[in-house]
Amino acid sequence: MRIIVLNLRTIENNENMKILVCISKSPDTTSKIAFTDNNTKFDENGVQYIVNPYDEWYALVRALEIKETLGGNVTIVSVGSAADEAIIRKALAIGADDAVRIDADPTDAYYTAVQIAEYAKSNGFDLVLTGKETINYNGSQVAGMIAESLDLPFVSLATKLDVNGSTLSLEREIVGGLEVVEVALPAVVSCAKGMAEQRIPNMRGIMAARTKPLQVVAPVAVEALTSYVSYSMPNAKSACKMIDPTNMDELVELLHNEAKVI
Amino acid sequence: MSVLVYINSNNGLHKSAFEAVTYGKKLGADVTVITSGNADAATLATLGNYGATKVLVDRSLSGDDAQQLTRLIASAATSVGATTIVFSHDIIAKAVAPRLSVCLKAGLVSGAIDIPNADGTINVNVFSGKAFGAVKVNSAVKIISLLPNSLQPEANGSACGVEDFAGNAGDSKITIVSTKKPEGEIPLPEAELVVSAGRGLKGPENWGMVEDLAKALGAATACSRPVADIGWRPHHEHVGQTGVAIRPNLYIAAGISGAIQHLAGVNGSKVIVVINTDAEAPFFKAADYGVVGDAFEVLPRLTEAVKKFRSSGH
Numbered sequence: 001m002r003i004i005v006l007n008l009r010t011i012e013n014n015e016n017m018k019i020l021v022c023i024s025k026s027p028d029t030t031s032k033i034a035f036t037d038n039n040t041k042f043d044e045n046g047v048q049y050i051v052n053p054y055d056e057w058y059a060l061v062r063a064l065e066i067k068e069t070l071g072g073n074v075t076i077v078s079v080g081s082a083a084d085e086a087i088i089r090k091a092l093a094i095g096a097d098d099a100v101r102i103d104a105d106p107t108d109a110y111y112t113a114v115q116i117a118e119y120a121k122s123n124g125f126d127l128v129l130t131g132k133e134t135i136n137y138n139g140s141q142v143a144g145m146i147a148e149s150l151d152l153p154f155v156s157l158a159t160k161l162d163v164n165g166s167t168l169s170l171e172r173e174i175v176g177g178l179e180v181v182e183v184a185l186p187a188v189v190s191c192a193k194g195m196a197e198q199r200i201p202n203m204r205g206i207m208a209a210r211t212k213p214l215q216v217v218a219p220v221a222v223e224a225l226t227s228y229v230s231y232s233m234p235n236a237k238s239a240c241k242m243i244d245p246t247n248m249d250e251l252v253e254l255l256h257n258e259a260k261v262i
Numbered sequence: 263m264s265v266l267v268y269i270n271s272n273n274g275l276h277k278s279a280f281e282a283v284t285y286g287k288k289l290g291a292d293v294t295v296i297t298s299g300n301a302d303a304a305t306l307a308t309l310g311n312y313g314a315t316k317v318l319v320d321r322s323l324s325g326d327d328a329q330q331l332t333r334l335i336a337s338a339a340t341s342v343g344a345t346t347i348v349f350s351h352d353i354i355a356k357a358v359a360p361r362l363s364v365c366l367k368a369g370l371v372s373g374a375i376d377i378p379n380a381d382g383t384i385n386v387n388v389f390s391g392k393a394f395g396a397v398k399v400n401s402a403v404k405i406i407s408l409l410p411n412s413l414q415p416e417a418n419g420s421a422c423g424v425e426d427f428a429g430n431a432g433d434s435k436i437t438i439v440s441t442k443k444p445e446g447e448i449p450l451p452e453a454e455l456v457v458s459a460g461r462g463l464k465g466p467e468n469w470g471m472v473e474d475l476a477k478a479l480g481a482a483t484a485c486s487r488p489v490a491d492i493g494w495r496p497h498h499e500h501v502g503q504t505g506v507a508i509r510p511n512l513y514i515a516a517g518i519s520g521a522i523q524h525l526a527g528v529n530g531s532k533v534i535v536v537i538n539t540d541a542e543a544p545f546f547k548a549a550d551y552g553v554v555g556d557a558f559e560v561l562p563r564l565t566e567a568v569k570k571f572r573s574s575g576h
């Protein structure tokens with residue numbers, strides 16, 4: 001009898017599972033990267049924004065798959081301005097239940113993470129998912145910072161994620177390989193390639209997304225720890241030297257004597 | 263200025279550890295290393311050659327749990343009064359450095375590519391390597407996570423002392439069930455030479471040519487995303503915007519068109535060689551040396567040339 005009771009309790013837990021998925025925007029990779037104001041600001045002129053691919057393809061889709069098999073609720077959170085609501089609606093169209101926009105400029109990773117942690121703390125979530133990194137700043141910082149702010153275990157760069165009762169079973173990247181790990185909920189996980197497959201939103205999802213709840217909350221007061229002072233572009237490559245495909249000795253000679261890399 | 267450098271010393275010392283200690287030495291005279299790995303004291307003492315004054319080691323940790331390592335490094339930072347903490351920007355640093363940043367309220371510069379500029383800002387790659395950003399840290403204590411292959415290790419010191427350190431790291435809440443490690447391969451992010459191939463190779467059965475060249479050079483192998491997606495090559499070889507970002511000294515790309523998402527992961531390479539049948543392939547615009555030709559002929563020819571070069575004592 002006892003076992004059944006425990007089982008029921010676990011299923012009930014799963015049904016109530018609340019997942020928070022952190023979504024950020026990033027410029028479409030074909031966007032031209034340029035800076036204005038004396039190279040201190042990213043030039044947004046003509047830039048198309050997309051949902052950061054790791055957040056959308058892996059974190060969000062896996063959260064939805066878990067919800068579809070176990071029940072529960074998937075909430076999206078994004079720290080950004082009103083202009084970012086377009087990408088939040090896109091994430092809603094893929095299938096999340098509701099969204100929260102923390103109305104602030106995500107100045108640095110610390111500022112962003114504290115905002116998300118504060119929201120998570122006051123609303124209670126079992127699982128917080130992020131992408132592996134944003135492709136504009138490639139910092140891989142926000143997830144670990146959320147975890148530390150909430151004093152929760154953090155599994156980084158997870159390539160697989162399963163829920164067994166109140167335990168997560170994961171596969172994650174480690175230096176030169178993979179590791180299978182388990183951790184009790186609540187936890188923070190950053191999601192990498194392998195966790196799920198990209199989903200294309202359908203018409204019904206897009207229609208439904210228009211009326212799904214998107215709550216706007218005010219940020220908490222916190223000082224950023226870092227700031228971007230200026231930007232620069234790499235020096236243009238000098239013209240490519242063409243080598244005769246039948247003369248690989250010449251290429252080896254150039255790599256040794258001119259480029260000095262072998 | 264007191265600098266604390268965290269290094270991963272499991273399974274020996276990696277080149278990235280020598281880079282991180284060299285970097286620490288360039289920032290300040292007093293460099294302490296903190297580690298929890300299984301390398302023996304004699305091995306750890308060699309970090310003195312790169313500028314460490316002493317190495318602190320806590321052998322009570324078994325894995326690389328971010329919560330435990332954060333506590334360990336935080337207590338070492340307090341004990342030596344560190345004003346800068348340096349990591350090598352690897353998988354462990356990506357999990358630990360952000361936690362430490364919150365724990366110490368210390369600004370984190372993630373993926374530094376150089377020593378600080380004259381104004382104290384530190385350059386990092388932004389927009390997948392298409393530009394650089396100069397980051398200013400506003401807090402008294404700084405954390406810098408150094409991108410591998412950003413500077414050459416400099417060994418001109420002598421062995422240093424190694425002391426046991428009790429970091430009060432606590433328990434890990436993460437249970438490690440098993441690990442899968444490919445044996446004997448060079449981890450891609452650390453490789454100095456990389457041979458990579460794409461869909462132009464036509465099928466997995468043709469990768470022998472790529473591996474032969476890699477072996478002759480002592481290089482790691484990589485691939486474009488479609489090649490990993492269709493299962494011709496393992497996922498951990500996939501480089502680019504959604505795969506691994508690398509910056510080796512030499513990147514040889516055969517049968518890869520050079521799509522912007524691929525370039526995003528490799529454009530930090532010092533020298534790029536492109537082999538492609540199509541003279542109009544976009545990759546040539548990012549290349550230092552180009553070979554317009556059939557990879558099926560050029561790769562074996564290049565392998566022979568490298569073997570000849572290596573056997574002449576290089």
Ligand SMILES: Cc1cc2nc3c(=O)[nH]c(=O)nc-3n(C[C@H](O)[C@H](O)[C@H](O)COP(=O)(O)OP(=O)(O)OC[C@H]3O[C@@H](n4cnc5c(N)ncnc54)[C@H](O)[C@@H]3O)c2cc1C
Nearest residue numbers: 460461462486487502503504517518519521523524539557
């Ligand atoms: C959001 C997003 C993220 C992406 N992330 C990545 C990523 O991280 N990494 C990545 O690689 N791609 C990524 N891509 C895919 C990328 O856009 C390209 O489609 C991909 O890089 C092309 O791979 P390829 O060069 O191997 O194949 P192709 O584009 O098919 O190119 C094959 C090349 O081989 C040449 N060729 C053919 N036969 C020969 C021969 N016998 N000898 C020599 N050359 C030959 C052809 O001329 C051609 O240039 C991403 C795409 C998107 C939309």
Ligand SMILES: Nc1ncnc2c1ncn2[C@@H]1O[C@H](COP(=O)(O)O)[C@@H](O)[C@H]1O
Nearest residue numbers: 022024079130131133134139140141142
């Ligand atoms: N402004 C933001 N709002 C919500 N989530 C974010 C924001 N910025 C980053 N994240 C999340 O944190 C992850 C890592 O970001 P980063 O540390 O910038 O590489 C991203 O993949 C997102 O899931």
